[in-house]
Amino acid sequence: MKAQVPVAQHESRLRVIARNALPFVVVAAAWEALAYAGVFPARLFPPVETVAAALVRLTVAGILPHHALDTVLRLSGGFILAAIAGVAVGIAMGRWRLAEDVFLPLVSIGAPIPGLAYAPLFLLWFGLGNLSAVLLVGFVSAFPIIFNTWTGVKAVKEVWVRSAQAMGADNRRLFRHIILPGALPYILTGLRLGLAQAWRILVGVEMLAAVPWGLGWLIFGSREFLNTDVMLAGIIVIAIIGLALEKLVFQRIEDFTIVRWGMMK
Amino acid sequence: MSDIEIRDVSLVYDTPSGPVKAIDNATIRIAASEFLCIVGPSGCGKSTLLNLVAGFLSPTSGEIKIGSSPLSGHGMDRGVVFQDFAQLFPWRTALGNVAFGLEMKGLSKERREEIALSHLALVKLGEFAHSYPHHLSGGMQQRVAIARALAYNPSVLLMDEPFAALDALTRDAMQRLLADVWRATRKTVVYVTHNVAEAVYLADRVVVMTPHPGRVKIELPITLPRPRDPLSVEFLQCQKDLLRHLGSEMDASDAPKICDDGATQR
Amino acid sequence: MTASPERWRMVRRTVVTLLAAAALYEAAARSGIFPAVLVPTLPKVARTLVNLVQDGTMLWHVSYTLARVMCGFALAIVVGLPLGILMGRIRALENFVMPLASALMPIPSLAWVPVFILWFGLGDIVTALIVFYAAMFPMLLNAWTGVRAVNPIWLRAAGAMGAGEGALFRKVIIPGTLPFIITGLRQAFQRSWIAVIGAEMLAASDWGLGWVIFDAKEFLNADVMMASLIVIGGIGYAFERLVFGSLERITVLRWGMVQAAKS
Numbered sequence: 001m002k003a004q005v006p007v008a009q010h011e012s013r014l015r016v017i018a019r020n021a022l023p024f025v026v027v028a029a030a031w032e033a034l035a036y037a038g039v040f041p042a043r044l045f046p047p048v049e050t051v052a053a054a055l056v057r058l059t060v061a062g063i064l065p066h067h068a069l070d071t072v073l074r075l076s077g078g079f080i081l082a083a084i085a086g087v088a089v090g091i092a093m094g095r096w097r098l099a100e101d102v103f104l105p106l107v108s109i110g111a112p113i114p115g116l117a118y119a120p121l122f123l124l125w126f127g128l129g130n131l132s133a134v135l136l137v138g139f140v141s142a143f144p145i146i147f148n149t150w151t152g153v154k155a156v157k158e159v160w161v162r163s164a165q166a167m168g169a170d171n172r173r174l175f176r177h178i179i180l181p182g183a184l185p186y187i188l189t190g191l192r193l194g195l196a197q198a199w200r201i202l203v204g205v206e207m208l209a210a211v212p213w214g215l216g217w218l219i220f221g222s223r224e225f226l227n228t229d230v231m232l233a234g235i236i237v238i239a240i241i242g243l244a245l246e247k248l249v250f251q252r253i254e255d256f257t258i259v260r261w262g263m264m265k
Numbered sequence: 266m267s268d269i270e271i272r273d274v275s276l277v278y279d280t281p282s283g284p285v286k287a288i289d290n291a292t293i294r295i296a297a298s299e300f301l302c303i304v305g306p307s308g309c310g311k312s313t314l315l316n317l318v319a320g321f322l323s324p325t326s327g328e329i330k331i332g333s334s335p336l337s338g339h340g341m342d343r344g345v346v347f348q349d350f351a352q353l354f355p356w357r358t359a360l361g362n363v364a365f366g367l368e369m370k371g372l373s374k375e376r377r378e379e380i381a382l383s384h385l386a387l388v389k390l391g392e393f394a395h396s397y398p399h400h401l402s403g404g405m406q407q408r409v410a411i412a413r414a415l416a417y418n419p420s421v422l423l424m425d426e427p428f429a430a431l432d433a434l435t436r437d438a439m440q441r442l443l444a445d446v447w448r449a450t451r452k453t454v455v456y457v458t459h460n461v462a463e464a465v466y467l468a469d470r471v472v473v474m475t476p477h478p479g480r481v482k483i484e485l486p487i488t489l490p491r492p493r494d495p496l497s498v499e500f501l502q503c504q505k506d507l508l509r510h511l512g513s514e515m516d517a518s519d520a521p522k523i524c525d526d527g528a529t530q531r
Numbered sequence: 532m533t534a535s536p537e538r539w540r541m542v543r544r545t546v547v548t549l550l551a552a553a554a555l556y557e558a559a560a561r562s563g564i565f566p567a568v569l570v571p572t573l574p575k576v577a578r579t580l581v582n583l584v585q586d587g588t589m590l591w592h593v594s595y596t597l598a599r600v601m602c603g604f605a606l607a608i609v610v611g612l613p614l615g616i617l618m619g620r621i622r623a624l625e626n627f628v629m630p631l632a633s634a635l636m637p638i639p640s641l642a643w644v645p646v647f648i649l650w651f652g653l654g655d656i657v658t659a660l661i662v663f664y665a666a667m668f669p670m671l672l673n674a675w676t677g678v679r680a681v682n683p684i685w686l687r688a689a690g691a692m693g694a695g696e697g698a699l700f701r702k703v704i705i706p707g708t709l710p711f712i713i714t715g716l717r718q719a720f721q722r723s724w725i726a727v728i729g730a731e732m733l734a735a736s737d738w739g740l741g742w743v744i745f746d747a748k749e750f751l752n753a754d755v756m757m758a759s760l761i762v763i764g765g766i767g768y769a770f771e772r773l774v775f776g777s778l779e780r781i782t783v784l785r786w787g788m789v790q791a792a793k794s
Contacts, residue, residue: 159349162347163347167369169369177354181354184356
C-alpha cells in the first residue's frame, strides 16, 4: 500500500523509487550505527552486511528456498481448504435459512477465539507436523471467508434481483447470473482476510508444531544457536512472500474483476 | 401489444402499529399502446401500484389482468425500468445487460447480440455496447436500462420515475428520446412520476392519485398533438389543470380547460 | 434496532444449535472411539473449569494475559494514533513512514518472537512487545485513513466560518476521523488478543492463558485446554459486546459517515 500522490502524475519513476527507498536507507544506516556502536553483542545485533551475507548464503545453498517452499505449500493447502469450504458454507448460509440457523451461531462463537489457541488441541489430536499445521490454518482462515461470503450473498442489491426476475430469471439462473457476481466484492474481501489470517497463523504454527522445514521453524530453531542473522534473513523472506501474496495474487484478481466492473467497496 | 386492466385493487400492509392500507380500490383501464402516467405526491401509492402490475407484490384484493390473462408474479410480458441507475449489472457490459432477457429466453449468441445492438442503437448508444456501466453517465445508464427492458419484446413497459435523478437538461433529452422510442415501438407504457411537466409531455392520459390511503382521484386525457411543445400556451394550461387537481394553489378557472374535456372524476 | 420476534428467533436458534453441537460432541466423547484424555466429556471439562476458577489459577492466568494485552495495546495507541494522524497531515512524514509500514505489515507479529527472545529474554516484555507490534498497524493505518477521509468541504466551510488551525483540528478533523479511530481500536484490539495468545505460547515462562493451553499439551490435559478456550472465548466476546459494542452505540455520529470495512 503506497501513499497516493495525486499531484505528481508526471513525477519521474526515478524520483518515486528514490522517495520510497529513502526510509529504508535511513533505517539501515541507523541500524548499522547501532550495530557498530557495540551497545549489543555482535551476535545478537548483526550489522546489515552480515544479514545480507546470511541471506545470500542460505539462498544459494538452497536451504532458504526449501523452507520457503514448504511454508508456501502449507499455506496454499490450508487456504484452499478454507476457501472451498468457506465459500460453500457462506453461500449456503446466504441462500437457505436453515443453513444460516445452523452455522451462524457456530461461526460467531468460533471466530473471536484466536486461532493459535486451538493449536495445542490440534497438535494433541493430529500430532506434530504437516497435517496439524494445514488443518489449523484451514480452520482458522475459514471464518472470515464464511462470514464475508454470507454477508455478500445477503447484500446483493434488490434492484438487480428484481430486474433479473422481470427479465425471466428463475431461482437457479438468478443465483448464477446475479447473486454470485453481485456478492463477489465481499467474497474477495473474505478471501483476502482469510489469506492474511492464514499467513499470520502459519508462521506461529510452524514454530509450535515443529515441522521439519518451514520459515517459522527456521527462525525459531535459530534461537538455540543465537543465529540472529539467519533469523533476520528468514524474516525478510517472510516479508517478501507476504508482499507478493498481496500484490501479485489479490491485486491481480481484484483488478480483473471488481475493479474492472467498478464494484470496489 | 396488450391492454392492462386494474380492477378494485387494494393492498394492505401489516405493520407493528396495525394494518395500513397502501392502496384503496384502484381501478384503471389502460388501452393497448397507450402511454399512461401516474402522478401524485409521495406516499400516494403510485410506485406500489406499479410494483403490483410488475408482479413484485400481490394485491390483497382485486385483480390485475394483462391482455385479458390474470397476473401471477413477474413475467416476460412486462419490462421494468427503475429510478436507480445502479439497476444495471456492473459485471456486464452494456451489451451484456441488454442481452440478459434474451439469454433467459434462450436465444443463440449471434441472435442475442444482434437484437441487443439494435436496441442500443434505438437509444443512440450503439458505440458504447462494450462499455461497463460505471464508465457511463447517469443518463446513458438509464438509456441502457430502457434498451434492456425493451430488448426481449415485452408488450408492456413499466417505468418508475426513471429520470428523476438526472439533471434537468439530460432529463429533457431523455423525455424526447423516450417519446421517440415509444412512437417507434408502440408499447403499452405505465409511467410513474411526480413531475407534472413530464407527465403532460409524455402521456396520452394522466391518472392522479392521492395519499393516505392511496386512491385514484381523477383521470385526465391529454389531447395535445405530438410532438409536444413544453413552452406552448396549451401545454402550460394542461399543466395548470393537472396541478389544480393535485391540490396546488394555481387556479386556471378563467382560461379554457384544454385538458379537462374528458376528465373523469372518481 | 431488531424487532422483538426477530431477536427471539435468533436467541432460540443459537441455543438449539449449541445444544445440538454439544450433544454430538458428547456422543463422540463417550463412544470410546477416542482416548478419554484427548476427547474429554463435557461434564469433565466443566468440572475442570470450575476447579481452575475456584482455586484462583484461572484468575491469575487471565490477569497476566490481560495485563500484557493492555500494555501492548496502550503502547500501540500512544504511538500509532498520533503518528497516523500526523502522517495524514504532513506529506513528508507519510512519504517516510508508509514504505516502512508496508514492508513491515506482511510480517506476522509472531515471526519476531525468536528475535525478541534473544534480545529481551523470555517473559512479559517480549509478549507485550509482540502485542504492540500486532496492534500498531491497524491503529496507524486507520488513523491515517481517517484523517485523509475528512471531507475537504467541511474544512473549507469551517475555515470560511472563521475557524483557525487549532479549532479546525479539534472540531472538524477529530470528530471526522472518529469512526476510523474506533474501527482502528477495534481491529487493534482483535490483533492484540490474537498475538498475546501466540506470544504466550512461545515466550511466556509462566502464567497466561496462552501459556496454560500450551503447557497442558505436555501433560495431555485436553480438558484444561478446552476450559481455557472457553474462558478465552468468553472474554473476547465480552470485550466485543460490552466495550466496543457500546462504544459504537454511543458514538451514533457514525451514522451517515463513511463506514470503514469491518474485519
